[in-house]
Amino acid sequence: MSTVCMSAEQPNGSELSRADFHSGVVAAALSVAGSTVLAPGEAQAASGRGPSNTGSGSRVNKDPQSLLRQGLPINCKPVFDLQEAIDSVKYDTYRKDWSRALNDCKQAGGIVSKKRKDLLAAVRPTEKAKGEQLLQTILDKLTPLEAILKSKEGTGTVAERIKLDDAYAAQEEVADAVGSLQELMVPADYVKELEANIPSEFDKLPRLLGRATVEFVLEKPTKGDKFDVEGTLYDQAKLVMVIDGYNAPITAGCFLDLVQKGFYKGLAITRSDGFVVQTGDPDPEGTKHGYEDRIVPLEIFVSGDKYPMYSLTTEDDSRGYASTILPFQAYGALGMARTEFEADSASSQFFWLLFESDLTPAGKNLLDGRYTEFGYTVKNAELLKDVKEGDIIVSTKVLQGAENFKKSK
Template sequence: MIAYQFCFVASRDWGCTRLYSSKCFRYGYKNGARSGRKQSNAHCSSTRINCIARNFQTSLQNLVKLLENSFCQERNRQSRATVILVLASCLVLSPIQFNSVDGSFGSVPALAAKNRFAPGTNEPVVKDPEAILRNALPIENKTIRKIQHSLESIPKDIRTRSWSKIEQEFKQANSLLDKQKDDILSNILESRRTEARNLLDNLISHKLPSLRQSISQRDSEKITLFNVDILRDIAVLEEDMVKQFPYEVPKEFDHLPQLKGRAVVEMTIKKANNQKFDLDGQLFDKGQVTLVIDGYSAPVTGGCFVDLVNRRFYDGMKVIRSDGFVIQTGDPEGPDDGFVDPQTKRKRLIPLEVFAKGDEAPTYGITLEDDGRGAAATVLPFTSYGTLAMAREEFDANSASSQFFWLLFDPELTPAGRNLLDGRYAVFGYTINGQEYLQDFKVGDYVEQAKVTKGIENLKQPAE
């Protein structure tokens, strides 16, 4: 029913009415208590109002779709009356103009056009998880960035069959790699320079010529495969340019594990009762999922997660929520709803950690909205299928522990750059392989094994 999908929440301390999606926003604990909202002195700034309005517009469009189906399906008079009441509230409160002639809300094409750009920026929204991770690296080498962005433009131009643009983008990347090789190498860590030189030589002599040939043959499939492979090599070069961790984590979090770099986690997931994953008619005994945890952007959250993986905490952990929007796990058996540190005998809590674009370090303990920056873009956004984030109690920003969720990104329900999650929940990584298994990962299914396969040396324990 509609009430399950969407609900109005009157925010007393803001003096505004917001539309929340209970399925896309409330990722609290299964057993977590729902305490009342704490009083806040936050003022209703123009930035916040604009942010709320934008979120409201997006949510309203989604509600309208649900209402259309409900009017067709509902036969109970009381249910219809409830639906009409909700719609009437929307018409009164919504910043979107209602067209009484055709019954449409606002200008959908105009709103869709806005969704192509990240909030607070003129940058296009990036949905590719590996591209997001490349952009999040704290490096300043303009040459490698130009190469990266030229190659990242190719998939978009393949879809529009813009072959001249593809050729131009390839030529720019190829020329820069060839002519600026020494400049690139000079920015690589000295301990990694030999491997980087070999990688560059292989790119220039083998991989780029293969991509050039595929472009000349107009072979879209091969172009995509070669381009992905080359961009992964570019990512290796970029990560080797990070000479040191770019900022100091507040000392108040020294008691928590921290990830001072990146780590890769390989996760094996299985269906309950020996069932098989059904992917478009193909059956699989288990799924292999690859996660990249970004400690550069979320060192505390990422560190706590990698620490739990390394402790084998998630092995055997069941899915407790899978509703088509998120998949949530990490709730251990027994009375505790998080990880209890065996040394302190207390549940380990993780502060909310959100890195806004343009900031020098993450913001801790407060949502960007409560910080008066609700429209700010984040370094790690909720724009990719399989985005990883920590679950927490709804009204306590610092209540995360071990439960996390995958966002099953749906552009219709959580438009890129226009959703209710960015800046409110701590993203700490992305799923880069095996995303297809998530669509059939249901309640009762479980993580058979999670293992850190790369970057464990970046995990710093409190005593270190």
């Protein structure tokens, strides 16, 4: 049995369970009681990034694509206002609040029209033409979305179901265009500064200076067995994940390196308990639980900071209250496993978090600030519901972003 902190057994013999994770709600509330702290939203604003990734009230942002867009290292309030309006379309569509969703859509169009100059000013000089095209694409795609939202369908009818599907699809197209626009706003020299901030003792480690998309395909160990997700059967679980080197360049780089080497192919799932799904242990019954002698440092990117910090939890850094740029608040969020009492002890094992917003309010758990969050599952995360111990990773590949990978400094 592995001794990583996110394995079934801790080094001290205790289990980090779902109950422990949720108990962080009380622990976090008690730890900040009576003190003056920087609110998550204020911290996010101070960094020049998007609105706070933590939820307020009953609304929690658990959309991985939205969280990734908010986590980009850019400073342009109009584009984040635009994103918030488009995200609200999805939220209000889910609630079937059609009038509010329509207002959100119109607000988005108004931002593009009125703030066009400011939006273009934030785009890198070499990408102005693409920026112009994307702004027009956003306006063009808002038109059919608005038409869908305006249509009148009876509540509970098949036509309303079709309207919901069409609205989600149209909203996703607009959101993708907004995301592409935001990526053009990342400063040209940011990745150089990001790499320069990495401590020299990690110079020999791989790094990802940007983002990459990977696909893992899992199968049941017994031929013919299928994944059963709420009555729908699947031969394979095809998981598409965005790996974020802006948030954790060394972790993301080491992970991508192992994907490219084929390290994860053939490995089994070693933990699946309704809290996390974990893999990456090449010898679960032996003594070698990571990749060769590689040690991956802890990387935590706190809201309000310009770059990630290394080898410290937020609690170690006397900022236990602080929110993080990419929080553990989406189903299928990716985290690196490590030993409990050593910050720099990760290697190859990682986990998918099975986040439940009703049980774990955003920003109030025991993972944010303690474990490296390095990406999200952006397609088919729901298939993780029936991924069990013993299931096998049959293939892994990099879909895009390999050009952002470096073997070392």
